Amino acid sequence: MNEFDLIREYFTWPIKDPSVTLGVGDDAALFSLEQGYQLVTTTDTLVEGVHFSASTSAKDIAHKSLAVNLSDIAAMGAKAKYYTLAIALPKIDKSWLQEFSDSLRQLSGHYQVSLIGGDTTRGALNITITMFGMVKNSKALTRSGARPGDGVYVSGTIGDAGFCFWKLSNGLIPSNQELKRLNCPTPRVELGLALKNQASACIDVSDGLEQDLSHILKTSSVGAVIEVEKIPISEALLGHIKDTNDWSIPLCGGDDYELCFTVPEDKEEALKKLSESCNVNITRIGVVTESLGLQIKGFDGPRKSYQHF
Ligand SMILES: [Mg+2]
Structure with a gap:
């Protein structure tokens, strides 16, 4: 099987989005931009041994590769539309490729994003997805708009992925969830x-929450006070924290892909309705302050957020 057969077999499927004039199969793809919208783009690479282990299934690797990019586009308040995929494979393993392709196609259908191009090479397993989205002119959500008095919020629960990673690293068996x-x-x-x-x-x-919230604070030239007791935590992780009195997992564990955001006081009431309509729990964990830096009430023990270098 050569590169072109591989692309045809595993990475080409019908595109339903009429704004794509040309998808996989030419030198480059073509799509049309709607008037009054800005193009939003992001890219993420997943590397075996860094972002997933050798035992991770092809299905999960495909899911995570797409999900992390969808998460970045969502964090910009934008609608994801198209993506390209660059994949390096150590060898051609047809059953692995079929599982990867099925998972990618299924999730793409769910979120209505179109695979419009990419590249395949031989090499250590790694996957790069570049995603393109749209947002109305000047409507994008950035990191720079937080103001003193705004509430600090997170969606869902924080620290579950970090707790799973901690369990795996310590020879414990994580739950399916x-x-x-x-x-x-x-x-x-x-x-x-x-x-x-x-x-x-x-x-x-x-x-990790501490590091990611700090990005908002620095970019916005503000500070914040948050309380660890207010961070939404799953029951299992809460048990671990009660036993160890260690809040470093929810503060520094990565890979949650929840949203952390700030909301002006006059919009906090509307936010509650939004939580219901999106069927996602939203929790206020603190407040933005004029004085710089992130103050964490309730825990000052050792912790270290994820850094690539
Ligand atoms: Mg991000």
């Missing part, structure tokens, strides 16, 4: 889109 949080994250697509009218700043929690 914890494995799902680590390997098959749910990007907060609907919430991100809805938040663009409510939030003043937003980020997805990929490297």
Whole structure:
């Protein structure tokens, strides 16, 4: 099987989006932009041994590769539309490729995003997806809009993926739910889109709450006070925290792909309705302050957020 057969067999399927004039199969893809919208783009690479282990299934790798990019587009308050895929494979393993392709196609259909091009090479397994989305002119949610007095919020529960990773690293067996949080994250697509009218700043929690919230604070030139007791935590992780009095997992564990955002006081009431309509729990964990830096009430023990280098 050569490269072209591989692309045809596993990475070409009908595109339903009429704005794509040319998808996989030419030198480059073509799509049309709607008037009054900006193009939003992001890219993420997943590397075996860094972002997933050798035992992770092809299905989960495909899911996570797409989900992390959908999460970044959602954090911008934008609608994801198209993506390209660059994949390096150590060898051609047809059953692995079929499982990867089925999973990618299924999730693409669910979120209505079109695979419009890419590249395949031989090499250590790694996957790069570049995603393109749309947002109305000047409506994008950035990290720079947080103001003193805004509430600090997070979606869902924080720390489950980090807790799963901690269990695996310590020879413990995570629950299926914890494995799902680590390997098959749910990007907060609907919430991100809805938040663009409510939030003043937003980020997805990929490297750890403390570090990611700090990005908002630095970019916005503000500070914040949050309380660890207010961070929404699953019951199992709460048990671990009660036993160890260690809050480092929810503060620093990565890979949650929840949204962390700030909301001006006059929009906090509308936010409650939005939580219901998007069917996602939203929790206020603190407040933005004029004085710089992130103050964490309730825990000052050692912790270290994820850094690539
Ligand atoms: Mg991000």
